[in-house]
Amino acid sequence: MSQIDIFDTTLRDGEQSAGINLNTAEKIEIARQLERLGVTIIESGFPASSPGDFDAVQRIAGTVKNSIVTGLSRSMKADIDRTWDALKGAEQPHIHIFLATSPIHMEHKLMKTPEQVVDIAVESVRYAKKFFPLVQWSAEDASRSDPEFLVHIIKKVIEAGATTINLPDTVGYATPAEYGAMFRYMTENVPGIENVKLSAHCHNDLGMATANTLAAIENGATQVEGTINGIGERAGNVALEEIAVALHIRKQFYEIETGINLNEIKRSSQLVSQLTGSIIQPNKAVVGKNAFAHESGIHQDGMLKNPLTYEIITPELIGDAATELVMGKHSGRHAFRDRAVKMGFELPDDKLNEAFVEFKKLADRKKQITEDDLFVLLTDQQIND
Numbered sequence: 001m002s003q004i005d006i007f008d009t010t011l012r013d014g015e016q017s018a019g020i021n022l023n024t025a026e027k028i029e030i031a032r033q034l035e036r037l038g039v040t041i042i043e044s045g046f047p048a049s050s051p052g053d054f055d056a057v058q059r060i061a062g063t064v065k066n067s068i069v070t071g072l073s074r075s076m077k078a079d080i081d082r083t084w085d086a087l088k089g090a091e092q093p094h095i096h097i098f099l100a101t102s103p104i105h106m107e108h109k110l111m112k113t114p115e116q117v118v119d120i121a122v123e124s125v126r127y128a129k130k131f132f133p134l135v136q137w138s139a140e141d142a143s144r145s146d147p148e149f150l151v152h153i154i155k156k157v158i159e160a161g162a163t164t165i166n167l168p169d170t171v172g173y174a175t176p177a178e179y180g181a182m183f184r185y186m187t188e189n190v191p192g193i194e195n196v197k198l199s200a201h202c203h204n205d206l207g208m209a210t211a212n213t214l215a216a217i218e219n220g221a222t223q224v225e226g227t228i229n230g231i232g233e234r235a236g237n238v239a240l241e242e243i244a245v246a247l248h249i250r251k252q253f254y255e256i257e258t259g260i261n262l263n264e265i266k267r268s269s270q271l272v273s274q275l276t277g278s279i280i281q282p283n284k285a286v287v288g289k290n291a292f293a294h295e296s297g298i299h300q301d302g303m304l305k306n307p308l309t310y311e312i313i314t315p316e317l318i319g320d321a322a323t324e325l326v327m328g329k330h331s332g333r334h335a336f337r338d339r340a341v342k343m344g345f346e347l348p349d350d351k352l353n354e355a356f357v358e359f360k361k362l363a364d365r366k367k368q369i370t371e372d373d374l375f376v377l378l379t380d381q382q383i384n385d
């Protein structure tokens with residue numbers, strides 16, 4: 001088994017979601033929970049972006065001891081100085097510097113030539129290295145960059161002292177095969193790449209963030225970045241809980257440990273949802289309300305005979321309550337009887353069948369059958385017994 005680092009950016013890229021704004025106390029609460037979850041690195045904010053972010057990063061650096069705390073910085077001395085001021089009290093000061101490398105970003109956003117971009121990147125990493133032992137350098141929009149240019153600039157920033165190289169799919173454009181191939185290419189062509197961490201950072205614009213992150217892992221990534229519940233710019237970042245659980249459930253295939261305390265996943269997800277006000281879609285993988293709910297009769301029957309028929313993840317694994325067999329119009333007699341017994345109703349077969357017929361009629365009329373509905377229905381049969 002090899003080990004992969006989990007870099008959580010809920011408090012930075014996650015907070016960049018439209019409509020999300022966390023205050024310092026809320027950020028500290030989330031950071032503490034991320035520490036309990038066991039993430040390797042917490043990106044706690046962007047210190048040069050606002051006094052509030054500076055304050056939050058500084059306080060988190062003073063609070064969190066078991067995860068490395070980092071802050072984002074543009075490739076400029078003023079930003080790096082500000083980040084150092086926020087993080088100098090951290091156990092292991094770490095900075096995350098980024099600079100765009102794709103033709104579209106260099107020409108239209110930075111308005112710099114590729115040679116100028118290399119010089120800025122090298123200079124910023126060298127400068128950051130005066131303060132920080134750990135310097136992560138990100139090639140923003142890496143997946144739309146020229147691979148030869150990436151090889152060149154990465155070699156230069158490693159020589160300048162970068163300890164982690166991050167290759168973001170900034171706009172969620174890459175396919176898993178392309179993103180994986182980029183990692184393979186860098187591991188085979190950048191001299192010295194084996195001495196640094198190689199990181200994946202995926203956005204979900206085309207719904208491929210989880211597949212892309214796993215492809216990067218299969219092709220040499222040793223760190224993955226993402227957020228809890230997949231919050232983030234536009235369609236969000238990769239959801240870290242999906243990566244951690246996928247690597248666990250398919251550990252015979254991946255043979256990779258994440259160090260994540262899986263039974264803290266549900267708590268982390270709920271806390272982030274509550275404090276950001278960002279609702280989790282019901283069918284969201286791993287943490288959605290329906291992730292462990294079974295409604296159809298055939299599935300419920302299978303679950304009652306052997307849960308392995310339809311459940312590859314148990315709710316207990318992620319610290320959730322037990323599996324729910326939801327009573328609805330697709331539910332079968334087996335699940336209905338099981339629920340009745342669990343509610344304390346021991347009806348003879350004919351009564352149970354009558355109750356089941358009434359239940360099906362009600363389920364056709366009503367979207368959701370509650371415990372109270374079942375109680376009334378079963379009590380009626382008991383009284384008429």
Ligand code: KIV
Nearest residue numbers: 098138140141168170
């Ligand atoms: O998506 C991205 O490129 C980023 C960088 C700042 C790393 O978030």
Ligand code: ZN
Nearest residue numbers: 013168170201
């Ligand atoms: Zn991002």
